Amino acid sequence: MNILDGLRDRLRKATPLPKTPRTAGRIDVGAINDTIQHALASAGLDTQSGPIKGVTDTIRQALSTAGLNQHASNSGQRDTVIEGVASRVTAANTPAPQQRTPRARAHQATPASPALSGEFVSRAFTGDAGTRAYKLYIPASYSSALEPVALVVMLHGCTQSPDDFAAGTRMNLLAEQHGFLVVYPAQAANANGSRCWNWFRAEDQLRDRGEPSLIAGITRAVAADHRVDPRRIFVAGLSAGAAMAVILGATYPELYAAVGAHSGLPYGAAHDIPSAFGAMKGGQVKHRSLTGHAVPTIVFHGDRDHTVDATNGAAIVAQATVNRADTSSLRTSAHEGVAGGRTYRQTIHADVAGQPVVEEWVVRGAGHAWAGGSTDGSYTDATGPDASAEMIRFFHSQRPAGRA
Numbered sequence: 001m002n003i004l005d006g007l008r009d010r011l012r013k014a015t016p017l018p019k020t021p022r023t024a025g026r027i028d029v030g031a032i033n034d035t036i037q038h039a040l041a042s043a044g045l046d047t048q049s050g051p052i053k054g055v056t057d058t059i060r061q062a063l064s065t066a067g068l069n070q071h072a073s074n075s076g077q078r079d080t081v082i083e084g085v086a087s088r089v090t091a092a093n094t095p096a097p098q099q100r101t102p103r104a105r106a107h108q109a110t111p112a113s114p115a116l117s118g119e120f121v122s123r124a125f126t127g128d129a130g131t132r133a134y135k136l137y138i139p140a141s142y143s144s145a146l147e148p149v150a151l152v153v154m155l156h157g158c159t160q161s162p163d164d165f166a167a168g169t170r171m172n173l174l175a176e177q178h179g180f181l182v183v184y185p186a187q188a189a190n191a192n193g194s195r196c197w198n199w200f201r202a203e204d205q206l207r208d209r210g211e212p213s214l215i216a217g218i219t220r221a222v223a224a225d226h227r228v229d230p231r232r233i234f235v236a237g238l239s240a241g242a243a244m245a246v247i248l249g250a251t252y253p254e255l256y257a258a259v260g261a262h263s264g265l266p267y268g269a270a271h272d273i274p275s276a277f278g279a280m281k282g283g284q285v286k287h288r289s290l291t292g293h294a295v296p297t298i299v300f301h302g303d304r305d306h307t308v309d310a311t312n313g314a315a316i317v318a319q320a321t322v323n324r325a326d327t328s329s330l331r332t333s334a335h336e337g338v339a340g341g342r343t344y345r346q347t348i349h350a351d352v353a354g355q356p357v358v359e360e361w362v363v364r365g366a367g368h369a370w371a372g373g374s375t376d377g378s379y380t381d382a383t384g385p386d387a388s389a390e391m392i393r394f395f396h397s398q399r400p401a402g403r404a
Contacts, residue, residue, distance in 0.1 A: 116172055118142070127217040129210050130191070134218050135162040137172045137182040138226075150180035150232035152395070153219055153248075153256075155241030157263075157379055158196035162186050165238070168370055168377020169388045178392060180232075183222050185215050199243035200276035205268065207251040211244065216252050231400035236260030236391055238370055238379060239308060243269070246316055249295045258296040258398050259320075260391040263308050263368050266315040282309030294323035298359040298394040300387045302366025310362065317360045321349050324357065340372055342384035359394055361385060 118139040125132055142149060152175070156165035162184030166172050175182045187195040197204075197211060204210035219233060235256045237245035242264020249259035250267040270276035297320040301313030321327055331354075334347040342363055349358040363371050363384045371387040373380025 116176055118172070118176060120166070120172065125214065125218045125221055127214050129213050130188070132185055132188060132214050132218065134183055134185045135166070136184075136222060137166065137175055139172075139175045139179055139181070141176070141179045142181065142226075145179060145227065148227045148229035148232075150178075150234070150395070151219070151223060151226075151228045152180055152182050152392070153215065153233070153235040153245075154182055154184050155197060155215070155235065155237030155244050156184065156187070156195075157237070157239035157241050158192075158194045160195065160238075160241075160378060164377050165241075166377070168373045168380040169238075170374050171388055174388055174392050178396070180392075181222065181226060181228065183218060185218050196240040197237075197244040199240055199247060199265065200270040200272065200279075202271045204244075205247050205251070205271075212247055212251050215244070215248060216255060219255060229400070232257055232395075232398075234258045234260065234391075234395045236262070237264065238262045239264060239368065246297075246319075249297065253293055253295050256295055257400070258298070258395050260298050260300075260387075260394070261313070261316050262300040262370055262387055263302065263305055263313070264299075264316060265308060265312040266319045269312065269315070279312065280308050282311040293325060294320045296320075296357045296394070296398050298361070298391055300361045300363065300371055300385075300390075302363045302368065302371070302381070304365055305368045307368040313360065313362070317347075317349075317358055320358045326351055330357070337385075339385040340383040342366060342371075344385055355399060356394065356397060359390075361387070361390065 118137055120135055120137050122133065122135050125134065152171065154162075154165060154169065154171055156162065160168075165184060166182070171182050174180075187197055189195060191211075192198055199205070201210070204212065206212065215235075219235075222228065223230060223233060233256055235245045235248050236259065237243070239262075242261040245259050246261050246264055246267050249256050265279055269279040297316065299313045299316050299320075301308075301310045303310050321330060324330070329352050330349045331352075332347065332349050334345060336343060336345055338344075342365060344364060345360075345362045347360040347362075348356045350356050361371070363381075366381050366384055369379050369381035370377075371381055371384040372389070373382060373387070375382055
């Protein structure tokens with residue numbers, strides 16, 4: 001049986017293909033691509049490499065040659081979702097939770113726009129737990145900077161890539177404006193078929209083990225190779241990436257000065273697949289006691305997130321406040337606001353000196369998407385407060401302390 005016969009047989013056994021939606025009289029090729037990718041993944045086929053990748057590339061090229069529109073609509077205002085959780089976490093084909101997200105653009109976002117004049121380079125890091133590729137954005141101002149600069153580690157969500165996440169969050173543009181470095185670790189397809197960070201596995205929630213050790217290793221490698229201020233290293237992420245960012249803050253509090261979590265989950269929320277689904281739906285949200293001290297944390301979550309329930313955002317906040325040594329002296333204030341057409345509630349927990357150490361942003365009417373993001377990337381909501389800008393503002397507001 002040749003590869004096409006095998007593909008035909010497996011697709012027949014996979015999830016039935018939904019009807020292709022049409023928009024303004026044109027075929028939504030983004031939906032076609034999503035359907036193909038979902039069916040292949042459900043059939044257990046690797047679409048990222050090997051002969052199957054050649055087949056999918058040929059399909060895309062044929063659609064493009066036919067003049068069909070390959071830009072699916074990216075709406076953050078309605079919670080259109082991509083159903084299905086079939087993915088491969090390990091060689092044993094263990095299924096992993098997959099994000100259900102607003103419709104993403106079908107094309108691969110470009111790593112930079114004409115407004116960006118820095119470098120976006122590809123590199124890789126190898127540690128005891130394996131190898132991960134990553135991309136590093138170096139702003140144009142870095143070469144002339146007289147002082148060490150800040151470093152922001154950005155962890156993408158399921159099915160995303162560094163290029164896609166950079167485009168959607170516009171973090172590289174902020175790096176140009178403020179002069180910091182941004183590093184985007186990439187989850188490997190052979191570690192998780194949907195490229196989710198494995199935040200729910202017990203072995204990936206420990207210091208010097210698994211994926212936390214690889215991301216910390218990437219962070220240290222970039223800091224060692226560039227003029228980075230060790231007191232101003234931050235980590236942020238979306239969904240599975242946010243859950244992993246919280247884990248890094250808990251397991252490497254001396255390395256990361258602050259954490260940004262968008263649509264994520266608290267540390268220790270799950271230990272396997274069933275508990276992960278329970279936590280995502282808000283039924284089993286836990287607060288695990290943190291070793292050392294809780295790092296400053298800013299949280300964003302949509303109150304209509306049907307993928308990762310908003311109770312998880314509140315749990316991250318509770319974890320970040322309860323585990324502080326000065327919890328009893330924190331002063332809490334809250335206010336309602338409007339940004340980008342959406343209302344939000346911002347709650348600030350400040351220390352005795354008035355320094356915000358934990359912030360929670362609940363975005364009204366928002367689903368599972370990066371608030372204020374760009375439609376050039378996936379899993380974004382162009383409305384609402386600018387989560388990227390607010391995270392950088394929060395990170396830069398932190399008083400530097402001695403860090404390893």
